Amino acid sequence: MAQPEATEQEKGVVDELTSEIKRVIDDNRKFLERIMADDFDDDELPDEEPEMTEEEQ
Incomplete structure (x- = not known):
């Protein structure tokens, strides 16, 4: 069973996502x-995540 042909809009979305x-x-x-x-x-690397406070736990 053949797949239906994709519309131009669908092709555009696929191309956009692929890029x-x-x-x-x-x-x-x-x-x-x-x-x-x-x-x-050293300043480019992200800091380690801060410890969770008691309120967040």
Whole structure:
């Protein structure tokens, strides 16, 4: 059974999502390369998450 042909709008959404996914993957790859090269200043790294207060628990 054949799939119905995608509309132009559906194709546009798929293309948009595909390009966004590729961008995120590329950003993550670059970030990982920097981590592996230890190419960070200490102030660029996120602080550890603060401890939860008693009220939050």
